[in-house]
């Protein structure tokens with residue numbers, strides 16, 4: 619995306635850059651807390667000259683093109699959070715059936731059973747909202763951006779919270795790599811930052827709900 623015109627979103631155009639173009643380079647692979655299976659590098663553009671055939675859409679449509687990609691991206695990230703949270707919950711339920719503390723199975727402690735009830739409910743609420751937003755996306759509903767922001771906020775906060783609680787339910791073993799829970803916690807954390815941070819989701823939701831801002 620580059621500014622080709624007036625200030626504001628209508629002055630931005632989208633272009634396709636191809637690997638090997640002069641001035642286009644990539645930074646080193648970043649060292650990250652999670653998402654270590656996916657390489658992350660900076661894309662560096664220094665005086666890249668782009669032929670006009672590489673313009674995507676019409677001049678001034680760049681911001682609109684970027685935003686249309688983000689609605690789908692937010693649903694994808696929300697779905698990844700839901701899957702990660704569900705996997706962590708299932709691991710926790712299995713563990714609670716195996717582990718005994720003070721002569722009692724963890725799954726018999728009411729305080730821990732209530733944890734499971736809350737985790738399950740949070741994931742189900744996130745799943746329902748994601749489905750609703752995905753249906754809106756498929757139908758071209760004008761509320762798609764609002765619903766996608768709500769779904770991303772809910773699913774990524776819930777997915778991380780559930781994985782973190784699942785780690786706690788594993789006690790000290792949750793902190794060890796062997797059980798796979800700490801990896802889920804590290805991987806899901808970035809979903810609250812990517813595809814627009816969850817603060818920006820609140821900005822979008824409040825703007826679309828109040829018509830102000």
Ligand SMILES: Cc1cc2nc3c(=O)[nH]c(=O)nc-3n(C[C@H](O)[C@H](O)[C@H](O)COP(=O)(O)OP(=O)(O)OC[C@H]3O[C@@H](n4cnc5c(N)ncnc54)[C@H](O)[C@@H]3O)c2cc1C
Pocket residue numbers: 650653658808811812813814815816817818821
């Ligand atoms: C692993 C990884 C992979 C990534 N991959 C990509 C990629 O493929 N493509 C890509 O384009 N980007 C990618 N990013 C970048 C990512 O999209 C940004 O980091 C993210 O959108 C946040 O932007 P920022 O880092 O500039 O934070 P900033 O905008 O500097 O925000 C800092 C803090 O201030 C808050 N904040 C900022 N503005 C407001 C406001 N108006 N109101 C309230 N709070 C506000 C933010 O929520 C945040 O908490 C990636 C990042 C990571 C970590």
